[in-house]
Amino acid sequence: MPGPGDARPIPVSAPDLSGNEERYVVDAIRSSWISSTGGYVDRFEREFAEACGTRSAIAVANWTIALHLALLALDVRPGDEVVVPALTYIATANAVRYVGAEPVFVDVDPATWCIDPAKLEAAITDRTRGVIAVHLYGHPADMDAINRICGAHGMWVVEDAAEAHFSTYKGRPAGSLADIATFSFYGNKPITSGEGGAVTLSDPRLERTARMLRGQGMDPTRRYYFPITGYNFRLTNVACALLCAQMERRVVIMEHRNAIFDRYRSGLAEIPGIGFQPVAAWAIPTPWLFCITVDPDAFGRTRDELAERLAAEGIETRPFFIPLNTLPPFSDGAAARGDAVPVSESLGASGMNLPTFGSLAEGDQMRIVDAIRRAAR
Secondary structure, X not given: OOOOOOOOOEOOOOOOOOOOHHHHHHHHHHHOOOOOOOHHHHHHHHHHHHHHOOOXXXXXXXXXXXXXXXXXXXXXXXXXXXXXXXXXXXXXXXXXXXXOOEEEEEOEOOOOOOEOHHHOHHHOOOOEEEEEEEOHHHOOOXXXXXXXXXXXXXXXXXXXXXXXXXXXXXXXXXXXXXXXXEEEXXXXXXXXXXXXXXXXXXXXXXXXXXXXXXXXXXXXXXXXXXXXXXXXXXXXXXXXHHHHHHHHOHHHHHHHHHXXXXXXXXXXXXXXXXXXXXXXXXXXXXXXXXEEEEOHHHHOOOHHHHHHHHHHOOEOOEEOOOOHHHOHHHHXXXXXXXXXXXXXXXXXXXEXXXXXXXXXXXXXHHHHHHHHHHHOO
């Protein structure tokens, strides 16, 4: 087993491109269909919608654009408020600002790390239009409770499933649990095209609006007629070629990642101060990046001190997201509203993502576990 002096780097993530990725990309190039139309776009949208249990999927250039498109399709406007969890990546709140609305932050539930339905009602005002429910670190939010509250107030719900490909909530797949859902295919995601995203939905009217907005506002039945102002949010046929190859192996990809999760849980279970992401009885999360929390009193070091020691041994990690209510673009508004998010702040200060990718060798994973064990005091 390599010791502390072995600094051979282990990245936090790496894509699995061991299937038909190269073959399909070459095929797309040779076909000359390299822009935003082509057989791989159609195939990916069809297969991804089927996997998510929705009528349609719309491929877009990245996940942030997917969120932006969802809010545009839902007609969110300046002056509106949108409730988002405080613990998520900044793009969730940025997209709200893109349409002129204001994000309002709600704390997360310690049992799921997702937006806490019990605290949702208090955040709703006469300006609130809807909720973006983030499936944080691959674990689904409690969608029945969120949909019930929003339905009572006449509000929509967007699933932010950027990290939650193929996860399930009470046996139903992520992407089918709200009015509209968004996904990321960034390079560190379980399936990837480098960049890329998708919107999933089942309402044909909402789909028509979203497709028009994605394609410069052109009427799908009348070429070069633009009844609305639209955007160029499209994803290329080359990128969708990558995604089609990834979709072919999604079961194997998830099996490899789940095995890595199981080894982490087994190897880290006896280390004082190391906590794991909770899993609700009704959820099957996506094995994205393995999450731990560090209790400095029990472990003997802070999360940041552990990260520094792992980095010195060539092991890359990621801290949890910084709660959005504390970041400069949003802190003044959050303070004025009195947004209180103690669970998010505690997790943001103590949480860490460990290397997780399909080709992570068992020996390298044991090296990570051993380094964490040696760092405890």
